[in-house]
Amino acid sequence: MSVTIKDIAKIAGVSYSTVSKALNDSPLVKPTTKNRILKVAKEMGYEPNFAAQRLVSKQTKIIGLIWPTIERVVLSTLVTNISNEIRKTPYSMILSVEPIPASLEAFKRFQVDGVILFDENIDILIEPTTRPLLVYGVADKVNKYFPIVDPNHEQAMLEAVNYLYSDLGHTKIAYIGDFSNSDRMQMEKLKGFKKAMKHFGLSIAPHFLIDTKGLDWYDGYNAVSKLLENSNHPTAIVGGSYDISGGIIRGIKEKKLQIPNDISIISYDNIPQMANMEIPLTSIGVPVDKLAAEIVRSIIELIENKNLHPSIRKMTPELNIRKSCATIKK
Amino acid sequence: MSVTIKDIAKIAGVSYSTVSKALNDSPLVKPTTKNRILKVAKEMGYEPNFAAQRLVSKQTKIIGLIWPTIERVVLSTLVTNISNEIRKTPYSMILSVEPIPASLEAFKRFQVDGVILFDENIDILIEPTTRPLLVYGVADKVNKYFPIVDPNHEQAMLEAVNYLYSDLGHTKIAYIGDFSNSDRMQMEKLKGFKKAMKHFGLSIAPHFLIDTKGLDWYDGYNAVSKLLENSNHPTAIVGGSYDISGGIIRGIKEKKLQIPNDISIISYDNIPQMANMEIPLTSIGVPVDKLAAEIVRSIIELIENKNLHPSIRKMTPELNIRKSCATIKK
DNA sequence: TTGTATGCGTTATCAC
DNA sequence: GTGATAACGCATACAA
Numbered sequence: 001m002s003v004t005i006k007d008i009a010k011i012a013g014v015s016y017s018t019v020s021k022a023l024n025d026s027p028l029v030k031p032t033t034k035n036r037i038l039k040v041a042k043e044m045g046y047e048p049n050f051a052a053q054r055l056v057s058k059q060t061k062i063i064g065l066i067w068p069t070i071e072r073v074v075l076s077t078l079v080t081n082i083s084n085e086i087r088k089t090p091y092s093m094i095l096s097v098e099p100i101p102a103s104l105e106a107f108k109r110f111q112v113d114g115v116i117l118f119d120e121n122i123d124i125l126i127e128p129t130t131r132p133l134l135v136y137g138v139a140d141k142v143n144k145y146f147p148i149v150d151p152n153h154e155q156a157m158l159e160a161v162n163y164l165y166s167d168l169g170h171t172k173i174a175y176i177g178d179f180s181n182s183d184r185m186q187m188e189k190l191k192g193f194k195k196a197m198k199h200f201g202l203s204i205a206p207h208f209l210i211d212t213k214g215l216d217w218y219d220g221y222n223a224v225s226k227l228l229e230n231s232n233h234p235t236a237i238v239g240g241s242y243d244i245s246g247g248i249i250r251g252i253k254e255k256k257l258q259i260p261n262d263i264s265i266i267s268y269d270n271i272p273q274m275a276n277m278e279i280p281l282t283s284i285g286v287p288v289d290k291l292a293a294e295i296v297r298s299i300i301e302l303i304e305n306k307n308l309h310p311s312i313r314k315m316t317p318e319l320n321i322r323k324s325c326a327t328i329k330k
Numbered sequence: 331m332s333v334t335i336k337d338i339a340k341i342a343g344v345s346y347s348t349v350s351k352a353l354n355d356s357p358l359v360k361p362t363t364k365n366r367i368l369k370v371a372k373e374m375g376y377e378p379n380f381a382a383q384r385l386v387s388k389q390t391k392i393i394g395l396i397w398p399t400i401e402r403v404v405l406s407t408l409v410t411n412i413s414n415e416i417r418k419t420p421y422s423m424i425l426s427v428e429p430i431p432a433s434l435e436a437f438k439r440f441q442v443d444g445v446i447l448f449d450e451n452i453d454i455l456i457e458p459t460t461r462p463l464l465v466y467g468v469a470d471k472v473n474k475y476f477p478i479v480d481p482n483h484e485q486a487m488l489e490a491v492n493y494l495y496s497d498l499g500h501t502k503i504a505y506i507g508d509f510s511n512s513d514r515m516q517m518e519k520l521k522g523f524k525k526a527m528k529h530f531g532l533s534i535a536p537h538f539l540i541d542t543k544g545l546d547w548y549d550g551y552n553a554v555s556k557l558l559e560n561s562n563h564p565t566a567i568v569g570g571s572y573d574i575s576g577g578i579i580r581g582i583k584e585k586k587l588q589i590p591n592d593i594s595i596i597s598y599d600n601i602p603q604m605a606n607m608e609i610p611l612t613s614i615g616v617p618v619d620k621l622a623a624e625i626v627r628s629i630i631e632l633i634e635n636k637n638l639h640p641s642i643r644k645m646t647p648e649l650n651i652r653k654s655c656a657t658i659k660k
Numbered sequence: 661t662t663g664t665a666t667g668c669g670t671t672a673t674c675a676c
Numbered sequence: 677g678t679g680a681t682a683a684c685g686c687a688t689a690c691a692a
Contacts, residue, residue, distance in 0.1 A: 004669055015679040018669060030677055050439050051385040052669035055684050062440075083427050092436050097413050106422050108382050141645075217547045218580060250548060251614035254584075334685055345663045350687060360661055382685035385668050 003044045012040045017193070023048070054111065063299055064107040065095045075118060077271050078136075081292035082116070089300060103163055104129065114303040116295060117146075119184075132302040136295055138184040139312040147302060147311045149295050151286045153185060156317035157192030158199065160238050160266050160284045163319055165200050169328035170236040170264060173197065174208035176223045176248055177240020177268075178215050186215075189240055189268060190195045212244055220247025228255050235328055239267040242274065249278050249324075260326035270320055280322035286315040333374045342370045348591040353378070359489055384441065394437035394445045395425050405448060405532050407601050408466075411622035412446070417492055419630060434459065444633040446625060447476075449514070462632040468514040468626055477632060477641045479625050481616045483515060483598070486647035487522030488529065490568050490596050491612045491651055495530050499658035500566040500594060503527065504538035506553045507570020507598075508545050508580055512656055516545075519598060538564055542574055550577025569597040572604065572613075579608050579654075590656035600650055610652035616645040 005023065009016035014033065021029045022037035023046075029037075037075040063086060068077060077136050079095070086093045094110070096103035100117070107115055112131070119137035128145045139150040164170040175193045190209075197204050207230050212219035220239060224247065227234070239245030245267035249259065257263055259279050267274065270285035294315060332500050335353065339346035344363060351359045352367040353376075384390050393416060396410060408423070415627060416423045424440070426433040428445070437445055442461070449467035450515075458475045469480040494500040505523045508516040520539075529637060538559050542549035550569060554577065557564070569575030575597035587593055589609050597604065600615035 008670080016669090017671085017680070018678055021671095021678090024671080024685065033677080047438065049385070049669050050441055050686090051381045053671080055379070055381040055669080055686090056671045081426060087428065087432070092439070095427065095438075096423075097409060097425065098417065102417070108377065109422070110424075111380055134681085143431075163566055218576060221548075221580070239576075246548060250551070336685080344688085347664075347688080348662055348683095351662090352686080358661070363661085379685050382668090383687080385685080386687050390669085489671090 002049075002175045003046050004049070005046075008037065008041050008044060008046060009045070010108060012037050026215065044081045045137070057062060060272060061091050061114050062110065062112045063091050063093050063296075063303075064103070064110065065093055066100060066103040066107075066117045067095060067097055068099050069118070070105065077273070077288055078292060080086040081288050082295055085152060085268045085296040089296065091300065107131075115141075116221040116299050132245040132299065134295065134299040134302055136245055138188050139314065140184075143311045145313075147298060149291070149298055150314045151185075151291060151311060152314045153188035154192035154195060155314075156268060156274065156286075157189060157238070157315055159319055160268070161196035161200060161202070162265065163195070163282075163284075163321075164236045164238075164266065164325065165202060168236070168264065168325060169201055171328075172205070172208070172234045172287040173236045173238065174210065174234035175204075175238045175240070176210045176212060176227065176244060177238075178213065178219070179211040180213070186240065193238060205232065205234075207232070212240065215241055215243055217243045217247040217250075220244030221251045222247070224251035225254070228252070228257075233257075233263065236264040236266070236325070239265060242267060242271060243290050243297060245281060246277060247270075249281070253278070260324050264328075266325055274320065275322060279324050282322045282325045283320045286316050287318055287320075332379075333376050333566055334379070335376075338371050338374060338376060341374070342367050343542075344630075350617045362608060363540060375637050383419065383568055384659070388439050391421050392440065392442045393421050393423050393626075393633075394433070394440065395423055396430060396437075396445060396447045397425060398432040399426055399430050399434065399448070403453070407603070407618055408622060411618050412625055415619075415622045417624040419626065421630065437461075437501065444629045444637075462629065464625065464629040464632055468518050469644065470514075477628060478643065479621070479628055480642060480644045481515075481621060482647055483518035483642045484522035484525060485644075486598060486614045486616075487519060487568070488526040489647055489649055491523070491526035491530060491532070493612075493614075494566045494568075494594065494596065494655065498566075498594065498655060501658075502535070503532065503566045503568065504540065504564035505534075505568045505570070506542060506550060506557065506574060507568075508543065508549070508574070509541040510543070516570065523568060525590070535562065535564075537562070542570065545571055545573055547573045547577040547578040547580075550574030551581045554578040554581035555584070558582070563587075566594040566596070566655070569595060572597060572599040572601060573611045574601075575611060575613075576607060579611070583608070590654050594655040596655055600648060604650065605652060609654050612652045612654045613650045615647050617648055617650075621645060 005019040007018045009019045018029060019037055022034045052323055061165050083093055095249055096106055114132040117135050133146050134145045135148045139148045164173055177189055180186055210223040210227050212223040239248050248265060252259055252263055267281050267283045268285050270283050270287045274281045274283045335346045335349040339349045347627045348359060349367055352364045380529050413423055426436055444462040449465050463476050465476050465478045469478045494503055507519055509520055510516055540553040540557050542553045571579050578595060582589055582593055589595060597611050598615050600613050600617045604611045604613045
């Protein structure tokens with residue numbers, strides 16, 4: 001049986017209500033006794049009973065994160081960053097990898113104070129829930145019940161193309177990414193790329209749009225190999241994700257082409273790992289640490305200020321220039 | 331304010347203790363009243379207060395899983411399987427991706443009934459904890475405090491080589507894997523391979539042992555490319571993991587070699603995905619579902635039968651013959 | 661078969 | 677400043 005405030009009270013020679021106050025650093029208790037109590041508590045190895053605390057306080061200080069597609073690697077860096085970010089606050093995080101309804105159910109039982117949901121999947125429509133829920137995903141009309149943090153893929157693509165075209169002079173630009181229509185984020189990227197090209201009055205050769213049908217390294221590798229079979233090479237490639245771009249680099253080198261001299265490449269996803277690739281990769285996207293910070297800030301705000309209106313927070317993608325893009329040769 | 335058993339009692343016209351019994355399906359309450367109460371409870375949308383339940387029962391029915399290296403993909407399939415397995419029981423699972431001490435601390439606060447720890451890292455020595463803890467990892471002398479479920483890499487390698495040599499006649503066998511000495515599991519595989527070769531009296535050409543220095547697809551790809559630069563090819567390759575083997579396949583095909591006619595390949599890791607690769611891959615290892623089942627069974631046993639002695643459970647790897655190995659040409 | 665009383669460990673509201 | 681005491685929502689031994 002673990003030690004309770006009553007045990008402490010007994011050996012400290014005070015009442016247990018005083019112990020409670022001391023433990024909560026209440027100003028209503030004399031510093032000397034407070035210190036004495038604290039000392040005793042430490043000596044006895046006191047650990048507050050979480051269940052009892054929450055029973056009376058109605059608060060858990062736990063945030064649940066739902067990540068149903070754990071086997072999709074891409075988000076693990078974001079999870080790590082969110083976890084670190086939450087550790088700076090009084091809250092803790094628990095993770096559920098079960099399907100959304102089961103996760104929601106479990107978190108209801110745990111009585112978490114709030115929930116973060118990674119919503120990659122287009123066909124999941126969630127009903128309003130009682131407790132605060134924040135979605136990380138694409139802001140559109142479908143999901144109207146919850147605040148959303150949206151990394152703004154469209155603008156990211158606009159800036160990628162802007163950099164490639166306006167700054168470096170590229171016009172023959174290809175996009176290699178996953179066109180899967182079950183993943184809203186991927187769809188946004190593709191849509192954003194097309195829109196950006198149009199915006200700058202650039203046309204896209206049909207074979208410059210390559211569907212990797214996946215998000216893994218070899219998907220990018222296969223895709224770029226296919227792209228380069230055609231003798232009409234692009235001068236720049238936009239890669240849809242970190243892993244895909246890794247494969248793209250390899251595939252290009254395989255063909256004895258130089259990056260960035262023969263082909264420039266810019267990748268979506270703004271994570272530090274980009275700097276450690278074969279060739280430090282110029283990338284576009286909301287920096288993962290800022291993304292994590294915003295997500296955590298939002299859910300906590302939502303928890304502590306429950307009357308917040310549903311809202312959309314579109315983040316601002318940033319361009320990270322490294323060594324994979326060059327000016328087009330005239 | 332949510333509905334409690336007292337509310338139910340009031341409108342069902344019974345005492346709240348009767349409600350409690352009915353809700354817990356006690357035989358001490360008449361079926362008719364039980365049904366009436368259950369009906370009322372459902373109508374009122376009753377949800378038991380978890381905190382109150384655990385306060386009185388001293389049980390949480392939650393199992394914590396510590397997975398500090400979330401960014402290492404390999405285990406996500408296992409996590410999914412464990413999650414599914416736990417869902418068949420009265421327990422729930424929560425996941426922590428924080429470093430081990432922080433995770434342990436958090437789980438202590440949550441008062442989880444038990445903890446599963448993925449221990450990939452050699453230099454973490456854990457002290458005895460108060461609550462049941464099960465380690466998934468390598469059983470050796472270092473970790474002597476806790477029961478361990480060990481997938482028995484050594485025997486897996488023995489069987490892989492046995493199959494390649496005794497059944498198919500290969501003698502020129504290479505091993506491609508991660509030699510990192512910070513990951514005990516990888517070390518075991520390498521050690522196991524060497525031991526197996528020795529056991530069958532087979533020698534290993536120095537360049538047949540390739541360190542991928544990583545566990546990703548392209549690590550395997552790079553490694554096999556290096557291996558095949560040497561004109562002295564092996565007739566069979568043992569791949570250290572699912573991802574690595576994926577890269578190996580690609581690298582071999584790249585060289586216009588046929589699998590399995592020119593080179594046989596067998597991969598560690600026994601997960602269903604092996605069947606869906608470019609070439610359905612013959613693999614060795616404890617099937618991931620059995621592994622998950624054993625892990626879950628063990629931790630629950632540990633929880634419910636607390637006086638269990640520290641013990642080691644070495645699992646039995648299974649050979650899954652698919653289409654990537656062939657008899658050696660005489 | 662049902663109801664009453666008690667306690668789980670805490671916090672909070674009072675008195676003293 | 678400090679100490680009783682009443683909640684919080686539930687399970688359970690015991691009484692009816």
